[in-house]
Structure formats: C-alpha cells, structure tokens
Amino acid sequence: MDLLGLLTDYTLRNVLLGAALLGVVSGVLGTFAVLRGQGLLGDALAHAALPGICLAFLLTGSKAMPVLLLGAGVAAWLGALLLLWIVRQTRLAQDAALGIVLAVFFEFGLTLLTVANRRPDATQAGLDRYLFGQAATLVGENVIVMAVLAAIALLATAAVYKELKLLAFDPDFGSSLGFGVGPLSVALTTLITVAILIGLQTVGVVLMAAMLIGPAAAARQWTNRLSTMIALSAAFGAAAGVVGALISASASRIPTGPMIVLALTVIVVGSILFAPARGVLPEWWRTRRAAPETPA
Amino acid sequence: MSSLSVILLTGALVAAACALLGSxxxxxxxxxxxxxxSHAILPGIVAAYFxxxxxxxxxxxVGAAAAGLLTVAFVEALQRSRKVTKEAAIGIVFPALFALGVLITSRFFADVHLDADAVLYGSIELAAEDLLLVGDRSxxxxxxxxxxxxxxxxxxxxxLLYKELKLATFDPALAASLGFPPVWLHYALMAMVSVTAVGGFTAVGAVLVVALFIxxxxxxxxxxDRLPRLIALSVxxxxxxAIAGTxxxxxxxxxxxxxxxSVTGLIFGLALLFSPTQGLLRRAWRLAAQLPRLP
Incomplete structure (x- = not known):
C-alpha cells in the first residue's frame, strides 16, 4: 500500500488518530508526573482500571465504550487516591504502595471478569479488549470519545498550568502561597487517569507505563524549560504513536501497541545518547576534549 | 492428589517463595x-523457547533469569547515567522488553500458547493437569x-546469605568495607526474584506474582519492626x-x-486499619488522647 492509500484507509486513519491523541495527552501529563517522580503512577492506574470496567458491565449490562470507560476511570481514580493516602498515612514507600494498588486492583478485577464472562448474555464479553490495546479494532466512534477526553484533559491542564508548575518544582513554596498541595495532587492524578483511559484501548495496560514516562524522559534531555519540555514531550509521544501505527500497518502480524512502545524506546534511547546538552555521547566528547593531554 | 489440593499446595508454595524474597x-x-x-522475563522465555x-x-x-538480570542491569545503567530518575528508568526498560516479547511472539510464534493475557492472568486452575514426565513415567x-x-x-x-543481605540492606557502606560488595548481593537477589517470578508466573500469572512479592x-x-519477624510474618x-483465596x-x-x-489485599487493609503500632485507628486514638480536655 502506498502512503496515500494508508492515509485514506478508514481503519488506519482511526488507529493513527488514536495513537497520536494518546501520544500528545500522555506526553503532556507525563511531563508533570515524571518531574514529580510519579511516572509509574500510569502503570498502577492502568492496572487498577480493570475492576471498574467489569463492574460497569455487571451493573449496567452495557458494553458501550463511554460506560466502560467511566467505570475504568472511577476505579483507577479510587486506586490513585488510595495510593496517595497509603503513602501519606503509613511508612510504606511509594513503590510499595504502587505495587499494592496495581496488583490487588487488577486481580480483584480478574475475579469480576471471571464472573462477568459467566453471564449468559456475555458472549466472552470482550471486556479485556479495553485492557490489552487492540488499536486495530478502533472505530470512528471510539476515536471521537478519545478526542473528547483528550480535549478535556488538555484544557484542564492549561487552566491549572501555573499551579502544576509550582507542584512539580517547589511544592513547599506552593503551599506557602496557599495552593493546597493535596487538592493539586489529586487534580494531577485525575488528569493522568484521563490519559490512561485513552491509552487502555490503544496500547493496553502493561505498556501504558511507557507512554507516560517515555516522551517526558526523552524531552527532558533536550531542554531545561518546562514549556519546551511539554511541547517536545507531546511531539515525541505523537511521533511514536504515528510511526508505530504505520509500521504495524505495513506488515502483517505486528501488533500496534508494542510497536508504538518500541518506536518510543528508540526516541528515548536516542535522546539519552545524543541530546546536545545532556546526552551521554556529547558529554563524553566534551570531557575528552577538556582533559589535558597525558604527558609522555 | 485431588485437583483442589494440588492448587492449594501450588498457591502456598508460590506465596511462601515470593514472601521470603519480597521481604x-x-x-x-x-x-x-x-x-x-515479572513482565520483562517474557522476551527471555520466548528467546529461550526459540x-x-x-x-x-x-x-x-535460563532465559527468564537472563532477561531479569538484563532488566536490572539496564535500569541500573540508566539510573547511574543520571539522565532519568529510578522510577522513570523502570518505566522505560520493562515496557520495552515486554513489547519486544509480544512482538516476537505474535510475529514468529503465533501458534505457541504464550499470549499476553495468559502471561498476566496465569492458569493455576490447570496446575493439577500439567504433569512432569520423565521418560514415560509421570x-x-x-x-x-x-x-x-x-x-x-x-x-x-x-x-546462607542472611547476615550479608541484612548488612547490605541496612548498612551498604559497612558491608562493602567488610568485603562483600552490596552490588553482587543486589544482583544475586534480583536473579532469585527473576527465577522465582518465572516459576510463579507460569503457575499463577505475572500480576499475582507481583501481589505475592509485595x-x-x-x-x-x-x-x-524486626527483620526476622517481618520475614516469618510475610510468609x-x-x-x-493463598489458601483462603483458593x-x-x-x-x-x-x-x-x-x-x-483479593484476600491478601483484604488482609493488608485490615492491618492498615488495626495494626497495634502503625494502624490508623491506633494513631487516631493516640491523637485524640493528646487533645486538651475541656475544663
């Protein structure tokens, strides 16, 4: 298929749009998450969404995307609150809290999924489609839901940009100015949950960690300015999404989600190695040139 | 042995092994x-099967242990480069390896029973049916x-390494000066985690392994507060x-x-509320006791 054929193909257009939307939103929100040292939140919350998807189906009997995503969002959000609360209230470290929420929520969801699949009206309910990212099954309607979610997340981020910036760099100063760190943390977590909802169907639960961390980690290597970092991160996320989706469409049996993540990994490794100011190789080159000649 | 007792015993063995190292x-x-x-061992297993x-x-x-150690080495290298934080390093390395594993599986082993859902969910229900055969004897x-x-x-x-592990955990500098470098112990522990994870994940799934480790x-x-009690209690x-859950x-x-x-999560929730030293109720009680009384 030639490039024009690819771009006019209905299925592929949906996949490309979905992947690009995911890349932009997770790139923007990932920047704040990574700067706060909460990049793995995406991993935990993506797993925590499973019980919500199953409960939403069990309660309503509907498999409509907005219904299931609402359930996913509520479960992930509750998981996030529980996580923040465990970290604040106990002496457990953040990574232990992440692991607890991730594994317990996901496995509880698995019990519910087993129950859901047993229901007579559920012909293998297809609920796990929302977890393992089957980008190729995206239809126009899914992409519209994703676009709405993306618009909400980006507008909300823009609205509280200044506050999020304070939260990322100097939470103490922020709270001294009267911004509640608690509420802001919850706000950021809520926005990250929205990014995850977009990602579940495109790359799936396991790879969501990469979508939130990768673009931001790559962008960080090129700049010291937050605004530039956000723009670069969004661009890297979108580029990985589009390139991954195109490669996956160009040959058979290349799953889209993993391909997107591998494209992203190339961008991350490239940035870490070659970025002019912080890259490993430029740094090595500078120290080598600065080192005095060894006397004979 | 009945199917239920095999499943009970398998679950208990995985739980004990994970809790031991998890502490x-x-x-x-x-x-x-x-x-x-537990996610990144997928490509290792695929490569080994190949x-x-x-x-x-x-x-x-062997493949899983190699992939596990590779994961640890990559994360350490990224971290040591100081280009990204530790948690970002984890989030970059394991999805990349998992993605590689899924890609190779679906491209070359479409017929092999090793798909992403099976990896996450596990199949302990079938534990009694998969028999170890030596020659023709089961x-x-x-x-x-x-x-x-x-x-x-x-x-x-x-x-064997209890004292060394304890020292390397709580006082790495002293451990190094006494002659056992913490780095080696760290890699040894991670190798054990990888091997245990692969045994566990074929039996119970990658995510349950994580739950049982943590x-x-x-x-x-x-x-x-004491390490020996922590280990015994974890196990x-x-x-x-595992038994109650089964x-x-x-x-x-x-x-x-x-x-x-879900049951281990429930027990965690109970400890969170009712622990005699750390529990939220205990702490609330103590706080209330400190409030000044009305005259």
Whole structure:
C-alpha cells in the first residue's frame, strides 16, 4: 500500500488518530508526573482500571465504550487516591504502595471478569479488549470519545498550568502561597487517569507505563524549560504513536501497541545518547576534549 | 492428589517463595522492580523457547533469569547515567522488553500458547493437569516440583546469605568495607526474584506474582519492626492468603489468582486499619488522647 492509500484507509486513519491523541495527552501529563517522580503512577492506574470496567458491565449490562470507560476511570481514580493516602498515612514507600494498588486492583478485577464472562448474555464479553490495546479494532466512534477526553484533559491542564508548575518544582513554596498541595495532587492524578483511559484501548495496560514516562524522559534531555519540555514531550509521544501505527500497518502480524512502545524506546534511547546538552555521547566528547593531554 | 489440593499446595508454595524474597525487596525499597522483572522475563522465555525449538522448562528458566538480570542491569545503567530518575528508568526498560516479547511472539510464534493475557492472568486452575514426565513415567504435577524446588533454593539463599543481605540492606557502606560488595548481593537477589517470578508466573500469572512479592511483606511491615519477624510474618500471611483465596475462589466459582490477591489485599487493609503500632485507628486514638480536655 502506498502512503496515500494508508492515509485514506478508514481503519488506519482511526488507529493513527488514536495513537497520536494518546501520544500528545500522555506526553503532556507525563511531563508533570515524571518531574514529580510519579511516572509509574500510569502503570498502577492502568492496572487498577480493570475492576471498574467489569463492574460497569455487571451493573449496567452495557458494553458501550463511554460506560466502560467511566467505570475504568472511577476505579483507577479510587486506586490513585488510595495510593496517595497509603503513602501519606503509613511508612510504606511509594513503590510499595504502587505495587499494592496495581496488583490487588487488577486481580480483584480478574475475579469480576471471571464472573462477568459467566453471564449468559456475555458472549466472552470482550471486556479485556479495553485492557490489552487492540488499536486495530478502533472505530470512528471510539476515536471521537478519545478526542473528547483528550480535549478535556488538555484544557484542564492549561487552566491549572501555573499551579502544576509550582507542584512539580517547589511544592513547599506552593503551599506557602496557599495552593493546597493535596487538592493539586489529586487534580494531577485525575488528569493522568484521563490519559490512561485513552491509552487502555490503544496500547493496553502493561505498556501504558511507557507512554507516560517515555516522551517526558526523552524531552527532558533536550531542554531545561518546562514549556519546551511539554511541547517536545507531546511531539515525541505523537511521533511514536504515528510511526508505530504505520509500521504495524505495513506488515502483517505486528501488533500496534508494542510497536508504538518500541518506536518510543528508540526516541528515548536516542535522546539519552545524543541530546546536545545532556546526552551521554556529547558529554563524553566534551570531557575528552577538556582533559589535558597525558604527558609522555 | 485431588485437583483442589494440588492448587492449594501450588498457591502456598508460590506465596511462601515470593514472601521470603519480597521481604528483602520491600525493605530495600525495590518493590516495583518485581513488577518490572515479572513482565520483562517474557522476551527471555520466548528467546529461550526459540533456541530450544519448543517450550522447554529448563531453557525457560535460563532465559527468564537472563532477561531479569538484563532488566536490572539496564535500569541500573540508566539510573547511574543520571539522565532519568529510578522510577522513570523502570518505566522505560520493562515496557520495552515486554513489547519486544509480544512482538516476537505474535510475529514468529503465533501458534505457541504464550499470549499476553495468559502471561498476566496465569492458569493455576490447570496446575493439577500439567504433569512432569520423565521418560514415560509421570512424577505428578509439574507446578509442585517446580515451585517446591524454587522454594528450597530461595530458602537456602536467604539462610546462607542472611547476615550479608541484612548488612547490605541496612548498612551498604559497612558491608562493602567488610568485603562483600552490596552490588553482587543486589544482583544475586534480583536473579532469585527473576527465577522465582518465572516459576510463579507460569503457575499463577505475572500480576499475582507481583501481589505475592509485595503485599504480604508490606502488610508485615505495618505489624513489626524486626527483620526476622517481618520475614516469618510475610510468609505466614502469604501462605494464609493463598489458601483462603483458593478456597474462596472455589466457593464463589471465580478466578483463583484473582481471589488470592483479593484476600491478601483484604488482609493488608485490615492491618492498615488495626495494626497495634502503625494502624490508623491506633494513631487516631493516640491523637485524640493528646487533645486538651475541656475544663
């Protein structure tokens, strides 16, 4: 298929749009998450969404995307609150809290999924489609839901940009100015949950960690300015999404989600190695040139 | 042996092995490394099956251990470069390896039973049906042999290196000056985690392995301050959770892996509220006792 054929193909257009939307939103929100040292939140919350998807189906009997995503969002959000609360209230470290929420929520969801699949009206309910990212099954309607979610997340981020910036760099100063760190943390977590909802169907639960961390980690290597970092991160996320989706469409049996993540990994490794100011190789080159000649 | 008793025993063995190592992982603040490792061993197993020309138990273990150590090495290298933080390093490395594993599987092994959902969900329900065959003789359920062996190896590891592990965890500088570099112990522990994870994940699924590595030790951490008690309590809570979870799953006719993790989560919740030293109720009580009384 030639490039024009690819771009006019209905299925592929949906996949490309979905992947690009995911890349932009997770790139923007990932920047704040990574700067706060909460990049793995995406991993935990993506797993925590499973019980919500199953409960939403069990309660309503509907498999409509907005219904299931609402359930996913509520479960992930509750998981996030529980996580923040465990970290604040106990002496457990953040990574232990992440692991607890991730594994317990996901496995509880698995019990519910087993129950859901047993229901007579559920012909293998297809609920796990929302977890393992089957980008190729995206239809126009899914992409519209994703676009709405993306618009909400980006507008909300823009609205509280200044506050999020304070939260990322100097939470103490922020709270001294009267911004509640608690509420802001919850706000950021809520926005990250929205990014995850977009990602579940495109790359799936396991790879969501990469979508939130990768673009931001790559962008960080090129700049010291937050605004530039956000723009670069969004661009890297979108580029990985589009390139991954195109490669996956160009040959058979290349799953889209993993391909997107591998494209992203190339961008991350490239940035870490070659970025002019912080890259490993430029740094090595500078120290080598600065080192005095060894006397004979 | 009945199918239920095989499943009960398998679950208990996985839980004990994971809790044993998980206690050290938790106090070393590396809980999320178990998540990374249990996902990243996928490409290692795939590559090993490819080289062994088919699903092969031993090859699978070697491949998994190699992939696990590679994950640790990549994360350490990224971290040491100071270009990204530790948690970002984890989040970059393991999805990349998992993606590679899924890609290779779906491109070259479409017929091999090794898909992403099976990796995450596990299939402990089938533990009694998968028999270990030597020649033509059946030696009983394979999962029991594998997990029993792994538990023994883990136990030997912890008993033999207990003092070293403890020292390297709480005083790495002293450990180094006494002649056992913490880095080696760190890699040894991570290798044990990888091997245990592969045994566990074929039996119960990657996510339940993570739950069993983290949740019982975290619960014990809320209940005691001493390492030996922490380890004993973790193993006890893990095994108890596995047995109670399996029975609950059979009573409610649902997923065994799911029920085991749900029960361990429930126990964690109880400890969170009612722990005599760390519990929220206890702390609220203490706070209330400090409030000035009305005249």
């Amino acid at each position: 050290f992982v938790l106090v070393r603040k590396m809980a999320m490394m178990t998540d990374a490792i 080289l062994a020309k088919g699903p092969n138990l031993i090859a699978g273990f 030696l009983g359920p394979q999962a029991l042999w594998v997990m029993g062996g792994l538990l023994l190896v883990d136990l030997a590891f912890v008993l 949740v019982p030790p975290a619960t014990a951490f809320l209940l005691t 006890l809570l893990g095994v108890g959770g 029975l609950a799953a059979f009573a409610l006719d649902t997923s065994v892996a799911g029920a085991i993790a």
